[in-house]
Amino acid sequence: AQSVSQHNHHVILSEAASLELGCNYSYGGTVNLFWYVQYPGQHLQLLLKYFSGDPLVKGIKGFEAEFIKSKFSFNLRKPSVQWSDTAEYFCAVTPPIGNAGNMLTFGGGTRLMVKP
C-alpha cells in the first residue's frame, strides 16, 4: 500500500522568508504527484502536479516542487512567502494506472502560518 509522509505538521514563517515543505512517499512504481492547498474557509484546491518529464514543476502563486525519484520526495518550495499563503498544504500521490488515478493518498498536511 502506498503512503505519504509530511514531516512538518506546523510551520510558522515571517513574510518574505523562504518556504520548503517536505513530502515523502512510499510506492513501488511510477506515481503522479500533487500538492493541494486549503486556504482558511475555502475548499481544497490543486496547487501543482507532476506526471512526468521535467522534475521541477511550477504551480500557481509562485510555488514550485521538485520530484526526486531516488529519494521518493516531492518537496514544495516558494522563495518568498506572503501573509496570504497562510493555509494547510497537502501532498498526495496516485498511481497512474488506468482508472485508479483519482484514488489519491494524502499526507497528513502541513499548516503554514505566515506572520505579517
Next chain:
Amino acid sequence: KAGVTQTPRYLIKTRGQQVTLSCSPISGHRSVSWYQQTPGQGLQFLFEYFSETQRNKGNFPGRFSGRQFSNSRSEMNVSTLELGDSALYLCASSPQGGTGELFFGEGSRLTVL
C-alpha cells in the same frame, strides 16, 4: 462556472441513524470522488463513481455506500452511524477519470452524537 456543490453543509445525527449526503459536480464532469477528512486519519479516499458506475473503493466498511445518477450528481450514504463517523465528507469532481486533478467542494460536516 459553478463549483462543486455539497449539501447539507452541516448535520447532526445520533448513533445508529443513517445519513445521505449529496454532491453536484461541476457541469461536464463525469467523475465524482468522495473523501473523509478527520483530525486523526486525515484525508482518506472513500470511493469514486464514473458514468454511474463505482470505479474504485477505499478501505471503508460496507456501511459506507454511494451512487451516481445519469446527470453525474452523486450521493453517499452511511448507515448505522458510529461516533467515529464524525468527519468532514468531501466530494470532488473531475472532467474525466484518472488524472488526480480534482475539484473539491466545501464538504459536509457530519457530527454523530
